[in-house]
Amino acid sequence: MSELIQTVLNSDEKTDLRAFTSLLRALDKRYFLRNEIVHAFDNYCQSNKKSQQFYTSSHFSKLIYFTQEIILDDESLCLIIRPRIAQQEAYRLSDDLAIAPISTPDLLDLRDRFVDRYTPQEGDIFEIDFQPFYDYSPTIRDPKNIGKGVEFLNRFLSSKLFQAPHQWQELLFNFLRLHRYDGAQLLINERIQTQQQLSDRVKQALAIVSDRSPDEAYETFRFELQNLGFEPGWGNTARRVHDTLEILDGLIDSPDHQALEAFISRIPMIFRVVLVSIHGWFGQEGVLGRPDTGGQIVYVLDQVKSLEKQLQEDLHLAGLGVLNVSPKVLVLTRLIPNSDGTSCNQRLEKIYGTHNAWILRVPFREFNPNLTQNWISRFEIWPYLETFSVDAERELRAEFQGTPDLIVGNYSDGNLVAFLLARRLKVTHCIVAHALEKSKYLFSNLYWQDLENNYHFSLQFTADLIAMNAANFVISSTYQEIVGTSESIGQYESYKSFTMPELYHVVSGVELFSPKFNVVPPGVNQAVFFPFTATQERLNHERDRLENLLFNDDDSEQIFGKLDDPNKRPLFSMARLDRIKNLTGLVEAYGKSEELQKRCNLILIAGKLRTEDSTDHEEISEIEKLYGLIEQYRLHGKIRWLGVRLSKSDTGEVYRVIGDRKGIFVQPALFEAFGLTILESMVTGLPTFATRFGGPLEIIQNRLNGFYINPTDHEEVATAVVEFLDQCDRNPNYWDEISQQSIERVYSTYTWKIHTNRLLSLAKIYGFWNYSSQENREDMLRYIESLFYLLYKPRAQQLLHEHMNR
Known part of the structure; x- marks a missing residue:
């Protein structure tokens, strides 16, 4: 440059x-x-x-x-x-x-001077630099391959197998000997003592299974293989055992990255999984729409169901039915004693539609019962996470009767707890950010002191740095979540270097070219969210009730606004009432457009209707703003605002009711890391208009199966919708064409089957990598612990002291 x-x-x-x-x-x-x-x-x-x-x-x-x-x-x-x-x-x-x-340090000094927080006479500021600790790991060179970490790592590992075959074959041999389930040895036993013996016995075993019918059950030749040194885990039929052994045989003789992934992915090494999701109201009913409770809860619950199903399938294919192996999945969250009619005060809750998946709730210690007995904002939760992780470890060991094999953190607080648990339990762990607040709040790091009373970004950003560097691997929903686009930086990229004036400078906060990053988009729950045209599967007995709720009822305390003409095309949106979700921005765009008001009713499902019913300062502010906009633009008779919490099944049918009326879905967030509601609306068949800031850029193909909008430009938002309506007038089939293409886009790319299969494959590959490089990571983990105890913990204790005085 x-x-x-x-x-x-x-x-x-x-x-x-x-x-x-x-x-x-x-x-x-x-x-x-x-x-x-x-x-x-x-x-x-x-x-x-x-x-x-x-x-x-x-x-x-x-x-x-x-x-x-x-x-x-x-x-x-x-x-x-x-x-x-x-x-x-x-x-x-x-x-x-x-x-x-x-230089980067000088640039950070310059930014400090910009906000008048530069005080060189008081000595140098603490610098955080993770770059030296990535020497243990290979790095990707081409930015296009960022987010394809496991593919790069497999090529690197297989090249090592080729360059130093004896060393790496010994490593692979020792890795295979590790695996047990409840004390029972898997894969290979003491009859195989060396990697050379393993190579010889694999060929003997191949000869045995080659002579059998491909569909012959493993149980019939189990003991013959056992005499050679092979325990359960190779497959459930002669064909499956043969294929697995053949991949290993080829891997030993001629290392290849595709063979390495195929083989490691078949190893039965994950039986017990913990998904950590701390903040909000984590429950299965009556929680969506409450503060801090939205897409993340939906994501985790859908992921659990698919994950358990995939684990069952994998373990069955591995032939572990002979050992009665049954996977178990736990969602670790906090218990809220004053649960406001939800199940959030129950220690253990079975997850609907699963065999052995549960919500495990652990309470915060009662430092201040006035706070810890109640919901606590995600911005205030930080002082309780360390002791929560200690208590949670004890509960997890009791529930599993052992330790988990994989820990998955969700959001900043869950990711920090995942690190603390994984560090003590010594297991593979990954993180899912969902949304990093640093990107959502402009200049949030530069002005952190001005925002600290409400947001406590000093704790959150430090927790983010700890988690993203400690994780064995990172799952993002989109490529741009990591490194953005050619025109804008990514969420993780924003942590590369930044200043928290008078607290610390981050010279190198994350290695974006590390192979730990992997793009694995979530799916949509197809049992709940499916096309409005699938009449046989619809909740037909609920349709009249939901029609009235959306368009006609006017005697409910949970509804604001009676429509003058309920038959106008619905312009629909559903989200939490907070600043980033920007529903008030959609109302303003609608209010400024007479043409849009003439042709559409605006239907919102969002949070609460009254400020006195909320304890969240952002929600209160947005409620007040929304009422103000309705008065300012005289929207009475044109807007309908439902402050209801719908069940998941009702939510799916609401989308379809909107589809019956050829409605439109608008997602106007100022920033959206991914956007599950976009998938839900698209798979239902609603033409969808979504923010161009964030994940929707990779979900929607503009004007083919949806539309981008700039939510900060109210005129552009209204014009985009009006132009679509004009096109529908010119071409009566246009709405249906976009609808069908939206449905096909989701079914081809965004399914939970694809997601969980990839997640488990990643966990196994990174488990192998973690085993092979554990000693090399220890220096980084020690550095991370120093940041936790010297930076994070003192500030968390300071916030706890403030809580105690409330």
Whole structure:
């Protein structure tokens, strides 16, 4: 990038650079983000009547395109440039147009000065740098392969097998000897003592099973294989045993990354799984729509059901029916004594539709019963997580009668607990962020002190750094969740380097090119969410009740707004009432568009209707704002707001009722990490308009099976929907075409079967990698523990002290 800057400076375009800098200084701002920079450049080109060639193809326009931030000070400007995905450079340009690179520590100092939090006379600030600890791991080179970590890791491991065959075959042999279930040896026994013996016996076993009928049950030749040294775990039929042994035989003789993944994926090594999801109201009924309770709960419950089913299938195929092996899955969450009519005060709750999957709730210790007996916001939960993990470990050991084989953390708090548990239990663990708050709240790290009373970002961002570096592997729903797009940084990428002024500087917070990152999108529960045209499967006995709820009833305390014309096309949205979900932004876009009001009713299912019923400050603020917008734009008779908590089955049918009326679904979030409601609406068959900020960019193919909107531009939102309605008027089949393509998009890509099969395969591969590199990770884990005890814990105790005084 320095070459591009120098090219601008060596050409006539340096005059434009000077003039553009003067334009920025005239705006009475000092910090510009990419959208502001691009907008200012547009204005500069228009006001100076620049040619289209200059606007699109000049060196200066290319420099503007790559610039993510500009910081102005008295004598210079700083350009933060992103030449390619997952990389960043910074340069200082002085008034005399001299250019010099800026190091990451100096850039962080500059940002501190911007918010008047730079105090060099008090000594250097603490720096966090994880880069040296990634020496143990290979790194990906091509940014396009970020998020395909297991594929890269398999190639790396198989190359090691090829380069040092004796060492790695010995490692593989010892790994196979590890596996047991409730004391019973699996795979190989003491009759096989060396890796050379293993190679010889595999060939003998292949000869035995090759002579048998492919469908012959494992039980009939079990003891013959046992005499050779092979215990259960190779397969349930002669064909399955033969295929597994043949893969191993090929792997020993000629290592290959695809064979390695195929073989490791067949090893029965996961029987007990813990999914950690702490905050919110974690239950199966009557919880959705409560504060902090939404898509994450749906995600975990759907994942559990599919995960148990996949485990049962895998263990059956491995031939472990002879040992009566039964998998067990636990969702670890907090117990809320004052449960407000939900099941959140029950220690153990069976998960519907499963054989052996449970919600295990562990209470927070009663440091302050006035708080810990009740729901606690996800922003306030931090002081209780360490002792929660200690108590949870005891409960998990009791429930499993042993230790879990895999721990999956969810969200920042669950990910921290997953780390604490995995560290003590010494098991493989992965994390799922769902959404990293740092990306959702603009400048949340720079102004953390101003936001600390409400959000406690110092704790959350520290917990995020700990979890994402400690995890054996990371699951993201989309590629851009990790590293963004060519125009915007990803959620994880935002942790690469940042400052928490007067607390610490993060010089290198995460290695984005680490093979720990894997894109594994979630699915949609097809038993609940399915096309509105599937009339035989629908809840036909509930349709009239839900029709009245959505369009007609006017005597319920949970409904605001009676529609003047209930037969107008419904414009529908459903989400929590918080700032990021931006339902008030949708109401404002609707309120500003007379055309949209004329053609559609706005139907919202969202949170509570009254501020006195809520204890969440964001929800209260959004309730007040929503009422204000209804009055401001005179929306009475055109909007209907339901403050109801629907069962999952009702939720699925509500989408379909909207589909019966050729309705439209709008997801107007300011940022959405993924967007389960988008999958739900699409698989139902609703044409879906979703935010272009975040995961929907990878779910929806614009104008083919859905539509992007910029939720910050109210006019654009309304125009996009009106243009769709106009197209429907011109082509009576257009709504149906988009509807069908939406359904096909979900069925082809977003199923829980695909997700859980991939999750378990990843867990096994990373379990093998963890076994082979454990000693190399110990230095990083010790560093992470230091951050926990020296940074996180003191601040958590400080917050606990504040709680005790409430």
